[in-house]
Amino acid sequence: MLRLSKLTDYATVILSFMARDNAQMHAAMEIASITGIALPTVSKILKLLVNAKILISTRGAKGGYELARTPTEISIAAVISALEGPIALTECSISQQGCEQASGCEIRGNWNLINQTIHNALESVTLADMIRPTRSQDLAWKQEVLIPVASLYR
Amino acid sequence: MLRLSKLTDYATVILSFMARDNAQMHAAMEIASITGIALPTVSKILKLLVNAKILISTRGAKGGYELARTPTEISIAAVISALEGPIALTECSISQQGCEQASGCEIRGNWNLINQTIHNALESVTLADMIRPTRSQDLAWKQEVLIPVASLYR
DNA sequence: TTAAATAGTACTAGAATAGTCCTCAATTAT
């Protein structure tokens, strides 16, 4: 569930490669051969990332792509919305009339809270975090996970 | 992004209707006419929820569906995984060899952390929360949103 | 026994994704 598209997945791979050797310019073809993702697909992704101002492109010979900001300043949320549009779990947007007729739709407001919560969580993770080594043993953080929606009603 | 399927959306509508008038048995047809969702679709969803032990079904005349637990004991995470399978953003699962060849795949562990974080957030929201009135004005909770992955590295 | 209701499964149409390709524009090096 909660699928991200493959393209988004690729984007994180590409970006974390770029983050690791910083301050460098990389041509699309170079990135394609290093990551093993087909060139046209890499190109497509890079273009989307440029439009989202996550990357800066330089045309012409010796051109290429580079990060627009430092890895600590690029959030995963930004990457995801660059590739998939605004972050939202539901598209309850299907005509408000329909929702008023149907009985269940006071829910919508609560979905929005959940969306916000997840968005904030993704906002707090940066590219810099992604390229750090994993310590899956270390589960101390679990205790820190919050219950934001429930807390609304205290 | 982060799309949930329409079916999952419907499921929350159906379940919150059922949660509101508790302890009652509801036939699929009744639910269909009240929610405005087509009967075959409602049936499909109800069956999935039964398989996930979120609902209990009773066959035969006077049969129907009822909640298997109280609304406070049914998490949104459970509903989502009932409809869409395990909660995971990426399906990096595409052959580990492929990932070792490509340069970017130390990322996977970090994705798992993000998945876990989101899973925990969804686990903390229950059906009971969903049927409460929304107070979108009240944004106090925003201050409480955490930075779980970053905290891993302190 | 009959009617009401769910269980299970298979199928179809439509939409969304992934992936590719082609032409234009810009920059550098010769």
Place this chain on the structure above:
DNA sequence: ATAATTGAGGACTATTCTAGTACTATTTAA
């Protein structure tokens, strides 16, 4: 200047996934 390199932009296709439907079997109450 001119050629080579590289990105920009858009159009297009095939495949996969989802939503929705239909049909048959099974169970239970009256």
